[in-house]
Amino acid sequence: MSTSPVIVALDFPDQDTAMALVDGLQPSLCRLKVGKELFTRLGPAFVEKLVGKGFDVFLDLKFHDIPNTVAAACDAAADLGVWMMNVHASGGRKMMETARERLEGKSHRPMLIAVTVLTSLGEEDIHEIGFQGTPGENVLRLAALAESSGLDGVVCSPLEAAAIRSQAGSDFLLVTPGVRPGNAALDDQKRVMTPADAMAAGSNYLVIGRPVTAVPDPLQALKAIMDSLQASSI
Numbered sequence: 001m002s003t004s005p006v007i008v009a010l011d012f013p014d015q016d017t018a019m020a021l022v023d024g025l026q027p028s029l030c031r032l033k034v035g036k037e038l039f040t041r042l043g044p045a046f047v048e049k050l051v052g053k054g055f056d057v058f059l060d061l062k063f064h065d066i067p068n069t070v071a072a073a074c075d076a077a078a079d080l081g082v083w084m085m086n087v088h089a090s091g092g093r094k095m096m097e098t099a100r101e102r103l104e105g106k107s108h109r110p111m112l113i114a115v116t117v118l119t120s121l122g123e124e125d126i127h128e129i130g131f132q133g134t135p136g137e138n139v140l141r142l143a144a145l146a147e148s149s150g151l152d153g154v155v156c157s158p159l160e161a162a163a164i165r166s167q168a169g170s171d172f173l174l175v176t177p178g179v180r181p182g183n184a185a186l187d188d189q190k191r192v193m194t195p196a197d198a199m200a201a202g203s204n205y206l207v208i209g210r211p212v213t214a215v216p217d218p219l220q221a222l223k224a225i226m227d228s229l230q231a232s233s234i
């Protein structure tokens with residue numbers, strides 16, 4: 001198992017491009033995130049291939065369905081050997097508890113985390129689907145619900161990390177995308193933090209895509225991120 005806090009997002013449309021990147025990375029330096037696009041194109045065999053190469057895999061499929069269906073999907077994901085998976089907290093307590101209980105029975109129990117409010121949704125959007133209050137208030141409420149339903153943590157913006165950390169237990173995991181090294185392009189991310197600042201704000205794992213995947217030397221970019229984290233922890 002890796003000790004790296006960096007999870008590289010494999011946002012690629014095909015296996016050859018994804019594998020070309022993966023073959024240049026090392027499990028000791030990063031974990032890998034497989035999302036809906038790659039999973040829908042390449043399926044479970046691709047995930048098993050990454051696990052077979054020694055990588056910890058975060059299967060980012062954000063399950064949201066009735067409790068029995070989500071629990072069965074989580075069970076299937078655990079059988080692939082993934083290290084982490086996620087569900088939508090808005091699926092409710094029963095859905096999260098049932099998924100968590102199902103994973104307890106597995107010989108290898110992956111981390112189960114929740115998505116609170118998608119960062120693509122603004123205040124008007126959440127009101128339109130019936131939520132009250134601000135996105136930030138809903139993030140805190142849903143993070144508390146995920147924690148009291150037995151989940152291991154949440155995915156959140158690094159800008160939300162400190163507020164969630166202050167209300168949650170110290171072992172509740174915060175997994176943050178929206179991270180950019182100081183010298184990297186913002187791409188389509190708007191509100192970002194550097195890796196070191198995100199960790200200082202309470203993040204446990206950093207989801208980083210293009211600053212590693214879309215540069216000429218991904219391994220060098222990854223090592224520079226790890227160095228920046230080490231320098232800030234001295």
Ligand code: C5P
Binds near residue numbers: 155179
């Ligand atoms: O390339 P970049 O570092 O922006 O990639 C970030 C990854 O994190 C992508 O896979 C993206 O879908 C994911 N993500 C995000 N913001 C969220 C949730 C997930 O950027 N709120």
